Amino acid sequence: SQKIEQNSEALNIQEGKTATLTCNYTNYSPAYLQWYRQDPGRGPVFLLLIRENEKEKRKERLKVTFDTTLKQSLFHITASQPADSATYLCALDSNDYKLSFGAGTTVTVRA
Amino acid sequence: DTEVTQTPKHLVMGMTNKKSLKCEQHMGHRAMYWYKQKAKKPPELMFVYSYEKLSINESVPSRFSPECPNSSLLNLHLHALQPEDSALYLCASSQARTGSHNEQFFGPGTRLTVL
Numbered sequence: 001s002q003k004i005e006q007n008s009e010a011l012n013i014q015e016g017k018t019a020t021l022t023c024n025y026t027n028y029s030p031a032y033l034q035w036y037r038q039d040p041g042r043g044p045v046f047l048l049l050i051r052e053n054e055k056e057k058r059k060e061r062l063k064v065t066f067d068t069t070l071k072q073s074l075f076h077i078t079a080s081q082p083a084d085s086a087t088y089l090c091a092l093d094s095n096d097y098k099l100s101f102g103a104g105t106t107v108t109v110r111a
Numbered sequence: 112d113t114e115v116t117q118t119p120k121h122l123v124m125g126m127t128n129k130k131s132l133k134c135e136q137h138m139g140h141r142a143m144y145w146y147k148q149k150a151k152k153p154p155e156l157m158f159v160y161s162y163e164k165l166s167i168n169e170s171v172p173s174r175f176s177p178e179c180p181n182s183s184l185l186n187l188h189l190h191a192l193q194p195e196d197s198a199l200y201l202c203a204s205s206q207a208r209t210g211s212h213n214e215q216f217f218g219p220g221t222r223l224t225v226l
Binding site: 032049 | 115152153156201205212215217220222
């Protein structure tokens, strides 16, 4: 059966450090992988999308990698700030309107 | 306007009530979605409308009835719900690119409590 795993439920880091989140999947062949941020009681907000033939994508302090051989995406927040504290969701996009979300990793950045 | 709006923000209803959730977007998106999200869980897709036609129903119980009156509006009609239906209901919209990616824009959600 299809499965999406985000490596840890919670990640606590010091301000200024890099947070690295992992998204692994099995029995999927996504054409794209998307990352969203969700704050408590709010809807997810789209951050980045990476295509299956792209190895890396950057946007400001965010970087995403996508390895279809390992079936894994890494999401990095560099120079983290307390305002980056949120839950981050990976989502597999198979071109058919369906997004399959991982359970999310809650990041807490300590000042 | 890059917002998806949802009303009401909070809703408390009894198991015999009938109520509706509303969603609106003015980004020209032709795909609209309903998701259900329980605490500490990811959003679960319920329905997808593409060009105002229902294209995906993820085997949702008939007590949930979606409606897409036009390209900007999406409703979710609720009737005879159960306490386990209490959740955050999220609406989203996206472009309707066939065979390509469709990043989704989410509304703030309606927090539903069924007593």
